[in-house]
Amino acid sequence: MKAKNNETYSVIRRIPLEVIERAKESSYEDMETILHFYRGYMLQFCKFTLYDASGNAYTCFDDEMFHELQSKLMDVILKKFEVK
Numbered sequence: 001m002k003a004k005n006n007e008t009y010s011v012i013r014r015i016p017l018e019v020i021e022r023a024k025e026s027s028y029e030d031m032e033t034i035l036h037f038y039r040g041y042m043l044q045f046c047k048f049t050l051y052d053a054s055g056n057a058y059t060c061f062d063d064e065m066f067h068e069l070q071s072k073l074m075d076v077i078l079k080k081f082e083v084k
Contacts, residue, residue, distance in 0.1 A: 013037075023077055034077065035070055042069040 015037055023030040046062045046069070 017083065020077065020081060021083065024081055026078075031074060031077070035073065038073060042066055042073075045069065 015034055019030045019033055023034055043061060043066065046066045048060055048062065050058045050060050052058070
């Protein structure tokens with residue numbers, strides 16, 4: 001959030017359409033750019049808390065679920081993404 005003239009607004013970051021189109025054409029670098037962009041978002045879905053016998057909390061990430069989300073994203077880009 002940034003303040004300007006006592007107003008707050010959030011900056012919306014987006015992946016350029018050209019990057020997605022090149023990723024669909026099997027550009028490895030552009031696919032990596034997209035995966036990196038969504039990494040934090042996907043990790044939030046994979047986060048869970050474990051507690052030990054003493055009651056201490058540990059935040060963990062499910063690697064298998066993370067890789068499944070990455071696979072689904074790549075699959076959608078390669079097979080279902082269309083520019084209209």
